[in-house]
Amino acid sequence: xEKYILLVEDNLDDEALTLRALRKNNIANxxxxxxxxxxxxxxxxxxxxxxxxxxxxxPEVVLLDLKLPKLHGLExxxxxxxxxxxxxxxxxxxxxxxxxxxxxxxxxxxxxxYIRKPVDFDQFMEAIRNLGMYWLVxxxxxxxxxxxx
Amino acid sequence: MTRLVNHSGGDPAQNLIxxxxxxxxxxxxxxxxxxxxxxxxxxxxxxxxxxxxxGAVVATGLAFAAVSAYVxxxxxxxxxxxxxxxxxxxxYIQEVMHPTFFKAQGEQKVALDYYDPIIxxxxxxxxxxxxxxxxxxxxxxxxxxxxxxxxxxxxNPLNKATPMESGLLRMFNExxxxxxxxxxxxxxxxxxxxxxxxFLETGQACLRCHGRxxxxxxxxxxxxxxxxxxxxxxxxIRAVEIIxxxxxxxxxxxxxxxxxxxxxxxxxxxxxxxNTRLRSLVRDRTLALEGEVQxxxxxxxxxxxxxxxxEQRVEERTTQLQSANRELDAFSYSVSHDLRAPLRAIDGFSxxxxxxxxxKLNEQEIDYLKRIRRGCGRMGDLIEDLLKLSRSARREIxxxxxxxxxxxxxxxxxxxxxxxxxKAEFTIQLGLRGRGDAALIRSVLENLLGxxxxxxxxxxxxxxxFGSMSLDGRRxxxxxxxxxxxDMAYADKLFGAFQRLHTTEEFPGTGIGLAxxxxxxxxxxxxxxxxxxxxxxSTFIFTLGGD
Numbered sequence: 031x032e033k034y035i036l037l038v039e040d041n042l043d044d045e046a047l048t049l050r051a052l053r054k055n056n057i058a059n060x061x062x063x064x065x066x067x068x069x070x071x072x073x074x075x076x077x078x079x080x081x082x083x084x085x086x087x088x089p090e091v092v093l094l095d096l097k098l099p100k101l102h103g104l105e106x107x108x109x110x111x112x113x114x115x116x117x118x119x120x121x122x123x124x125x126x127x128x129x130x131x132x133x134x135x136x137x138x139x140x141x142x143x144y145i146r147k148p149v150d151f152d153q154f155m156e157a158i159r160n161l162g163m164y165w166l167v168x169x170x171x172x173x174x175x176x177x178x179x
Numbered sequence: 180m181t182r183l184v185n186h187s188g189g190d191p192a193q194n195l196i197x198x199x200x201x202x203x204x205x206x207x208x209x210x211x212x213x214x215x216x217x218x219x220x221x222x223x224x225x226x227x228x229x230x231x232x233x234g235a236v237v238a239t240g241l242a243f244a245a246v247s248a249y250v251x252x253x254x255x256x257x258x259x260x261x262x263x264x265x266x267x268x269x270x271y272i273q274e275v276m277h278p279t280f281f282k283a284q285g286e287q288k289v290a291l292d293y294y295d296p297i298i299x300x301x302x303x304x305x306x307x308x309x310x311x312x313x314x315x316x317x318x319x320x321x322x323x324x325x326x327x328x329x330x331x332x333x334x335n336p337l338n339k340a341t342p343m344e345s346g347l348l349r350m351f352n353e354x355x356x357x358x359x360x361x362x363x364x365x366x367x368x369x370x371x372x373x374x375x376x377x378f379l380e381t382g383q384a385c386l387r388c389h390g391r392x393x394x395x396x397x398x399x400x401x402x403x404x405x406x407x408x409x410x411x412x413x414x415x416i417r418a419v420e421i422i423x424x425x426x427x428x429x430x431x432x433x434x435x436x437x438x439x440x441x442x443x444x445x446x447x448x449x450x451x452x453x454n455t456r457l458r459s460l461v462r463d464r465t466l467a468l469e470g471e472v473q474x475x476x477x478x479x480x481x482x483x484x485x486x487x488x489x490e491q492r493v494e495e496r497t498t499q500l501q502s503a504n505r506e507l508d509a510f511s512y513s514v515s516h517d518l519r520a521p522l523r524a525i526d527g528f529s530x531x532x533x534x535x536x537x538x539k540l541n542e543q544e545i546d547y548l549k550r551i552r553r554g555c556g557r558m559g560d561l562i563e564d565l566l567k568l569s570r571s572a573r574r575e576i577x578x579x580x581x582x583x584x585x586x587x588x589x590x591x592x593x594x595x596x597x598x599x600x601x602k603a604e605f606t607i608q609l610g611l612r613g614r615g616d617a618a619l620i621r622s623v624l625e626n627l628l629g630x631x632x633x634x635x636x637x638x639x640x641x642x643x644x645f646g647s648m649s650l651d652g653r654r655x656x657x658x659x660x661x662x663x664x665x666d667m668a669y670a671d672k673l674f675g676a677f678q679r680l681h682t683t684e685e686f687p688g689t690g691i692g693l694a695x696x697x698x699x700x701x702x703x704x705x706x707x708x709x710x711x712x713x714x715x716x717s718t719f720i721f722t723l724g725g726d
Contacts, residue, residue, distance in 0.1 A: 043524035050531060097516045126516045128566065149522045149559030151530040
């Protein structure tokens with residue numbers, strides 16, 4: 031199965047910038063984008079519009095925004111961790127929020143990493159580069175499909 | 180009271196009369212009035228006092244009169260007893276001794292012309308006997324009683340009547356029905372009770388010795404050379420019996436007794452008066468206290484009500500504040516998230532444009548893109564600082580003991596790392612500790628040191644100092660630099676949000692840092708102020724609350 035990234039992002043600008051940053055950092059993996067919390071969960075749990083999908087085909091990493099329509103990112107995270115199939119799925123919070131409680135709450139609910147989206151695109155690029163390097167290249171994923179180039 | 184003193188020495192009856200005129204009875208009913216109102220107490224008390232004193236005086240007068248009568252009665256009894264005894268003696272002499280003597284003369288056992296007053300003269304015998312009586316009295320510590328058979332024509336000059344006794348003798352002779360006379364007299368300033376009685380009316384038998392001198396027994400004639408006791412006429416009261424008993428001691432006792440009685444009575448009355456006043460005072464005081472208690476209860480109720488309404492208001496206000504805080508929270512969260520997203524888009528796509536089309540753009544066009552991105556950066560900083568300011572106001576303070584020197588050390592390290600070319604030299608006093616919220620106090624020090632670092636960056640040898648000193652007994656901390664400084668005329672603007680004393684081109688910044696610092700210190704109960712002169716560097720002096 032192809033290694034891919036699930037990006038949960040409602041902001042089209044941020045989506046474009048994230049994709050550009052990934053591309054610029056030579057991360058060529060496929061990126062699946064969902065626009066809100068419900069859609070993200072439907073995708074992961076193969077429900078609703080994604081009922082035909084194989085629920086075991088999980089992304090290498092989920093880049094999860096917090097401020098999302100319908101379902102807040104923290105609730106999405108909670109549901110991911112509450113589901114046996116996705117309990118150990120790497121989830122990186124990628125958000126504009128610099129509120130301490132978001133950070134604390136994210137880690138409490140089992141986020142693997144917390145990245146603030148900086149205003150400065152150069153810093154953003156740097157953050158994405160580090161993220162891709164760690165989660166897609168260096169990290170040995172638990173389901174055995176990750177790791178190595 | 181003055182009246183009482185004036186009258187106490189006088190006639191009790193006189194006292195009584197003078198007091199009856201006083202409005203005692205009018206005063207009495209006011210006793211009840213006195214109890215009902217403070218305004219009536221004074222006249223009531225006066226009337227009552229007058230009534231009480233009058234009562235005491237009347238009672239004392241009556242007591243004195245009673246004691247006097249008793250004393251006088253006793254003196255009279257004494258006198259009467261003495262008189263009766265003496266009269267008995269007279270009678271014994273006249274009715275037993277004289278006939279025995281005459282009988283003995285008739286039987287020629289005694290010479291016809293024999294006469295000796297020792298066995299014949301009753302006045303002589305009684306006088307002598309009375310002398311013995313008085314001696315006995317004096318032995319018993321009693322005053323002697325004056326006794327005399329006074330006559331205008333006495334055989335013995337000792338019996339010669341005084342002018343007063345002569346007067347009495349005359350009186351009895353003029354009114355034979357008068358059997359006695361009694362009078363209180365003063366002798367040498369002492370009171371006596373004088374009792375006088377006609378002693379003897381001369382009869383025919385008496386004339387034997389009291390008639391013509393030549394008819395009297397020769398012994399008698401020989402014994403009395405003068406005419407005293409002779410030439411009496413029958414039917415004339417020849418002598419008056421005078422007896423005078425002292426009253427002074429008994430009077431003294433009466434005075435003492437009634438004085439003590441009056442004193443006791445007045446004392447009792449004073450006690451009653453005092454007691455009444457005391458009771459009325461206690462009653463008034465009790466009423467006042469009850470009023471006070473009522474007043475207190477009322478005040479307490481008021482305070483309680485006020486407290487309740489205050490609590491309610493506080494609760495309402497708290498709810499409002501909480502709601503406002505929640506709104507502010509939501510607002511800053513939204514600002515944090517939504518305001519930055521478009522900025523990121525502007526910055527990101529400008530960068531993309533620069534990267535993708537850089538080759539096609541001229542220098543000026545590239546400069547425009549750079550300006551767009553710089554603007555984005557400044558706005559990003561501004562938003563970040565605003566959020567910090569907002570957080571500094573909302574965040575719950577968790578005070579802890581902090582190693583301030585250590586914190587400053589860390590911040591200085593970070594600042595030097597962030598500007599590798601800097602020649603800034605930090606002087607940090609070691610071991611300074613303070614109490615405060617770790618994150619917020621760190622923010623304070625970051626701002627102050629960051630400012631010092633920034634504003635001294637253009638100095639030839641930047642120097643930044645952190646230390647502590649005591650000002651007016653308070654422990655203060657200071658951050659000093661040798662940077663550009665500022666004009667103290669603008670000192671009041673220093674801590675306002677968005678207030679800047681330099682252009683962004685000179686020194687970058689948002690103008691929110693010191694506002695945040697001040698707010699944090701205020702929330703800790705501390706203060707901050709600055710001292711500076713343009714070109715002379717600045718010193719920021721602050722205190723943490725609780726020191």
